[in-house]
Amino acid sequence: MDYGVIEKSCLALDFDERAELAFLLLDTVKGLSDEQVERGEETPAAQRKEALKVSGELLPETDPALVQAALSLPVKERDVLMDKLRDTLDDGFPGEKVGGREWEEAWGIEIERRAQRAREGKSKSIPWEEVKKKGRKLLNELRYPS
Amino acid sequence: MNYDIRPEAEGDYLKALVYYGIQRPELSLEFEAEFELFIERILESP
Numbered sequence: 001m002d003y004g005v006i007e008k009s010c011l012a013l014d015f016d017e018r019a020e021l022a023f024l025l026l027d028t029v030k031g032l033s034d035e036q037v038e039r040g041e042e043t044p045a046a047q048r049k050e051a052l053k054v055s056g057e058l059l060p061e062t063d064p065a066l067v068q069a070a071l072s073l074p075v076k077e078r079d080v081l082m083d084k085l086r087d088t089l090d091d092g093f094p095g096e097k098v099g100g101r102e103w104e105e106a107w108g109i110e111i112e113r114r115a116q117r118a119r120e121g122k123s124k125s126i127p128w129e130e131v132k133k134k135g136r137k138l139l140n141e142l143r144y145p146s
Numbered sequence: 147m148n149y150d151i152r153p154e155a156e157g158d159y160l161k162a163l164v165y166y167g168i169q170r171p172e173l174s175l176e177f178e179a180e181f182e183l184f185i186e187r188i189l190e191s192p
Contacts, residue, residue, distance in 0.1 A: 023161055030168060114154045125150035128185070132178065134156075135163045139174055142167050 001069045003077050009066050010081060011088060015106050018085045020058045021070060025082035027051040028071055031142050037079045048072075147186050 010021060028051045031043060042048075048071065055067045070081060117123040151159070159181065167174035 026165070026168075030164060114152065117154075118152060123152045123154065125152055126156055128149050128151055128182075131151060131156045131159060132182075135160055135174075135178065138160060138164055139167045139171070142164060143171060 001065075003073065003081075006066065006069050006073065007081055007084065009063075010070055010085060013062060015089070016110075017059055017062050018088055021062070021067065022082050022085040022089070024051045024055055024058065024067075024071060025078050025085070029075060029079050029082065032075070037075055040074065040076055042075050147189065149185060149189060 010018070013021065028043060028048045029037060031047070032041060052068065052071050055071065056064060059067055071078070073081065114123065163174050163177060166177045
């Protein structure tokens with residue numbers, strides 16, 4: 001699948017799918033500077049594999065071949081695609097700004113889905129201190145990639 | 147203050163944290179502090 005086809009198909013995805021895919025692409029380029037991306041330097045294979053591994057869970061309704069093709073693009077193209085997807089979201093990445101009817105509606109549906117999972121006992125809670133530690137570890141990895 | 151969060155919220159938090167960290171490392175720390183403050187305010191006055 002060439003880049004043009006992948007980009008066109010990705011931009012045609014629905015809002016939630018575009019947002020999740022943008023985040024996954026971000027995961028595959030995080031830790032690289034703009035200059036490194038420009039030079040075509042790659043992130044560690046394990047980092048890219050991880051994004052691919054969780055993609056099925058985050059994008060269960062999306063064609064896995066398309067997701068795999070997008071996440072397997074060369075680094076420069078992944079970076080370009082991430083920016084293009086991000087530009088299609090009303091206010092950038094979800095959580096970056098709140099606003100826009102499409103975002104509000106999607107968020108309302110998501111909140112209800114989460115509440116339902118919690119009511120059914122399908123969502124196990126995690127101590128905040130554990131989440132905080134995980135976040136600090138991620139930031140360290142971002143600053144000092146191995 | 148001790149509290150738990152749901153895995154979906156954990157995912158949202160970590161994504162936002164990394165996003166800010168990519169922009170500027172100090173922003174991610176500000177975000178973490180604001181997040182804690184916000185949750186504590188909710189817990190104090192639900």
